[in-house]
Amino acid sequence: MSKKFSLATLAIAATLVVACGEEKKEEAAAESTTTTTEAAAPAASTTQEAAATPAPAPAEGDIVIAVAGPMTGDLAAFGEQLKRGAEKAIADINAKGGVLGRQLKLEIGDDQCDPKQAVQVANDLVKKGVSFVAGHFCSGSSIPASDVYAEEGIVQITPASTNPDFTEVPASKGVKTIFRTCGRDxxxxxxxxxxxxxxxxxxxxxxxxxxxxxxxxxxxxxxxxxxxxxxxxxxxxxxxxxxxxxxxxxxxxxxxxxxxxxxxxxxxxxxxxxxxxxxxxxxxxxxxxxxxxxxxxxxxxxxxxxxLRYSDGASAVNLDSAKAVVEAFRADKYEPEGYTLNSYAAIQAWAEAATKAGSIEGAKVADALRAAPIPTVLGDLSFNEKGDLTKVNYAWYVWNKEGKAVQEPLN
The missing domain is CATH 3.40.50.2300 (Response regulator)
Incomplete structure (x- = not known):
């Protein structure tokens, strides 16, 4: 059963429940129920009493989203970054009421940066009914997995895959649900x-x-x-x-x-x-x-x-937009290095877009992501038609003798 079909079925069922609860009121109330993509709204009533105290819509379950990457294997350090960022973002969002009044539930996919395993992970996440995926990490995994998500209309935002083909190829086919919160090669x-x-x-x-x-x-x-x-x-x-x-x-x-x-x-x-x-x-x-x-x-x-010198996006750990989150990570004895904040921002951006769209439907969320800058720990993010960030500030980092990577001043 597809995710879209399941949501529609839930909406119809919810409408029927509300309608049955209104049978003893005026017949006009049962005829004026309204169904939306996400949930059935309360039945309308022509009486002042019903207008003042509308029947509540039935609560729906958690929204299932996922983070995917190399949770085990040689690159597990990066999978840990993605997972930490995702877990913290979800905890913070749920503490503020969730998305559209529903709590977020996290699924974790381990692809070990293997393309074949990534496709299997993507198919498994689809079966689990995910509405969004933050991942994958390696471009070689994100690209084949994106075909699975695109076919299902699921928004995918990679925090780390930099190969241009990740967004270029889907965009050439008219796919609008693929994004990244990092730069490109x-x-x-x-x-x-x-x-x-x-x-x-x-x-x-x-x-x-x-x-x-x-x-x-x-x-x-x-x-x-x-x-x-x-x-x-x-x-x-x-x-x-x-x-x-x-x-x-x-x-x-x-x-x-x-x-x-x-x-x-x-x-x-x-x-x-x-x-x-x-x-x-x-x-x-x-x-x-x-x-x-x-x-x-x-x-x-x-x-x-x-x-050793390497290029990367300018660090967000000192940004005002990231200050509270960074402090919370450090209070938990974890340094949000690498792609931790990119992962947090991916979920943050999706949640904000879903709220603005009033829906978790992929196409609507994708439109909302492109419609206006989205405030995140990385600052306000704007996405172009391909799903790439419109601006990334790169910097050089150099490993010093104390074993710390220090960012050089931006030009």
Missing amino acids: DAQGIFAGPWLAKTYTGKKVAILDDKSAYGQGLANETAKNFEASGGTVAIRDTYTAKEKDFSALISKLKDGAIDAVYVGGYHNDVGLMMRQAREQGFNADFISADAMNTAELWSISGPAGEG
């Missing part, structure tokens, strides 16, 4: 490429990727913008994700006298790559992107991670 490439060309003028730069949708997208866009700014890529290579020995690749970089290495990939590989590079006496600068935004990187790299 092409935008990061525009930010990183020219910086590399300026910083390493006359020096040798290598660009690597892990063959994933995320890694390739970042590396390709950065290389394109690096070359457009006058740079020349000395080595363009790939590696296998979750590799345990990068000796051959490091030897190739050493032999090429590389001064800087840009890596499109995830923190677990980059952390290990840097550690092995330093052990082998290869001291080139390493530069990457937003997937380095987790404290787990340092636990893998150790002191070898010092100096």
Whole structure:
């Protein structure tokens, strides 16, 4: 049974219950009941007494929403960020009365950043009747899962997937229910490429990727913008994700006298790559992107991670809009790093849009998301027709010797 059919059935049943309760009143009252998408309204009455005390609409159950990502596996640190953000957002929203007078209930999907598993997770969440999904994390998972959600008319907002195809392809097919609360690889490439060309003028730069949708997208866009700014890529290579020995690749970089290495990939590989590079006496600068935004990187790299630079959206932890939420996280001994606030904002934006639309129907919520800026912990978010943010402020972060990633001042 589809979600849309279930809601309609509940609405009709609710109308019948109200009508039966009004049988002893004037016959006109039973004939004036009104049904909406979300719930049946009380039956109208021509008497002053009924107008003053209308019959209450029957309460509906919880609204089921979900967060999906790598809750287990090598990238579980990011799944934890998404889950923490989702749980906190739901707790805060429910404490204020929920959405449309109903409480939110969270389902958690674990895809381990595996595309096939992501599709299975998406199908399972549909069967559980979810009205919204915050996720997934990896672009390679979010993209195939989005086909499932789009077919069901379910709004999906990823807090982390940056591959342009996540929104570009659905938009080209007329799909309006796909969004993200993060930037895109092409935008990061525009930010990183020219910086590399300026910083390493006359020096040798290598660009690597892990063959994933995320890694390739970042590396390709950065290389394109690096070359457009006058740079020349000395080595363009790939590696296998979750590799345990990068000796051959490091030897190739050493032999090429590389001064800087840009890596499109995830923190677990980059952390290990840097550690092995330093052990082998290869001291080139390493530069990457937003997937380095987790404290787990340092636990893998150790002191070898010092100096690693990565691009990401400017941190929201110091924004006035995030102050109360950040303080609450820290009071619970949790630092809202990485995509925690992006996940919180995804649910916050959906809830606000549903409230404005007066409905949890996907198409109506999607229209409301695009209609006007939505206030969130990340600030006021505006979405374009493709579902992308209209503005993302990027910044550089650098890991210091204390094992902390420090944001550099914005230009």
